[in-house]
Amino acid sequence: MTAKQEKPLISIIVPVYNIMEYLPRCVKSVCAQTYTNLEILLVDDGSTDGTGRLCDELALEDERIRVFHRENGGSSAARNLGLANAIGRYVGFVDSDDYISPDMYERLYEGILAGQPQGVKIAQIGRDETDEQGKRLSDICEVPERDQIIGSEEFLKELLMHRGDCSFCTKLVDRELFKEMNFPEGVLNEDFHLLVRMLEHTKGIISLPGRAYHVFYRIGSNSRKADKESFSRVYGDCVDNADMVAELTKRRYPGLCSVALRFGVFQRLEYLLHIPISQMRSENGQYADIVRWMRKNTVRALFNRQLTVKNKIYMVLFALAPRGIRVLHKKIKNIP
Numbered sequence: 608m609t610a611k612q613e614k615p616l617i618s619i620i621v622p623v624y625n626i627m628e629y630l631p632r633c634v635k636s637v638c639a640q641t642y643t644n645l646e647i648l649l650v651d652d653g654s655t656d657g658t659g660r661l662c663d664e665l666a667l668e669d670e671r672i673r674v675f676h677r678e679n680g681g682s683s684a685a686r687n688l689g690l691a692n693a694i695g696r697y698v699g700f701v702d703s704d705d706y707i708s709p710d711m712y713e714r715l716y717e718g719i720l721a722g723q724p725q726g727v728k729i730a731q732i733g734r735d736e737t738d739e740q741g742k743r744l745s746d747i748c749e750v751p752e753r754d755q756i757i758g759s760e761e762f763l764k765e766l767l768m769h770r771g772d773c774s775f776c777t778k779l780v781d782r783e784l785f786k787e788m789n790f791p792e793g794v795l796n797e798d799f800h801l802l803v804r805m806l807e808h809t810k811g812i813i814s815l816p817g818r819a820y821h822v823f824y825r826i827g828s829n830s831r832k833a834d835k836e837s838f839s840r841v842y843g844d845c846v847d848n849a850d851m852v853a854e855l856t857k858r859r860y861p862g863l864c865s866v867a868l869r870f871g872v873f874q875r876l877e878y879l880l881h882i883p884i885s886q887m888r889s890e891n892g893q894y895a896d897i898v899r900w901m902r903k904n905t906v907r908a909l910f911n912r913q914l915t916v917k918n919k920i921y922m923v924l925f926a927l928a929p930r931g932i933r934v935l936h937k938k939i940k941n942i943p
Contacts, residue, residue, distance in 0.1 A: 618695030622685035636706035642713040653679030683790035711819035715779035726810030728781035733818035748772040759806040767870040773799040795841040842878040849874040869913035901926040
């Protein structure tokens with residue numbers, strides 16, 4: 608193959624933090640891709656267990672690997688450092704405890720090519736999840752039977768209906784989309800936030816059949832509660848994202864406003880169903896704002912066809928007596 612015929616470079620960014628046991632499997636699955644014109648950027652986010660040294664050792668095994676060491680700043684900051692140093696035409700992301708099928712990036716690249724005439728700049732493929740005991744978990748998202756181009760507005764609707772996949776790990780993205788936007792740092796649910804903003808700059812996403820990205824669900828990496836009084840900020844960040852989407856739909860996708868309202872209700876119900884009862888106080892600014900929002904939007908929600916009768920009942924109850932409903936809910940469901 609001549610230089611002119613050579614496929615474009617793909618940059619694959621892997622944020623790494625204290626993951627010695629699983630990192631080799633992840634990196635080897637990337638190195639084994641049938642699409643070989645890759646650069647692999649391992650971003651060591653201040654590991655303290657020898658993972659940083661392991662990154663350097665893995666780089667000696669494949670000249671396509673570049674390693675960056677930085678102080679701990681979180682996954683988004685590590686990804687952004689990778690983006691700042693990536694030189695590929697397209698960009699992909701792999702989490703360091705996961706692994707991928709050998710043909711994943713070959714298929715994603717072919718998907719990008721198929722979608723280009725329609726102005727599509729993102730390709731995605733399905734994923735599956737396995738726990739530490741090797742048990743296959745329920746699929747989060749359905750995959751199409753054949754290649755399917757989904758317009759930006761329709762894909763946003765799928766995300767808001769909790770049917771779409773917002774993870775960047777299942778996608779290949781034209782690097783041009785990152786020129787003026789990065790992953791928001793210091794927050795969670797960051798993939799959703801960035802993807803929603805990106806949809807304005809592409810005609811849609813091409814979705815491919817099959818599941819080529821393999822999530823390894825480690826309890827230690829995913830648990831949201833260390834004890835009954837801990838409360839992950841992800842719930843609050845998801846509410847902030849719901850507000851962002853509400854403004855976006857008003858401006859860009861007015862036909863989705865009712866779906867965005869449903870999304871806002873769901874994210875707030877998730878917050879209210881998980882916040883420790885001891886933190887349900889008026890001095891808690893975000894909690895108080897959420898309760899006010901529920902009360903202000905109750906009537907709108909009651910007339911929203913996207914919400915089920917059960918959804919509406921929960922909203923009314925939480926708007927009237929959020930703390931009392933949580934006490935009752937705890938007794939019924941035994942949720943701390």
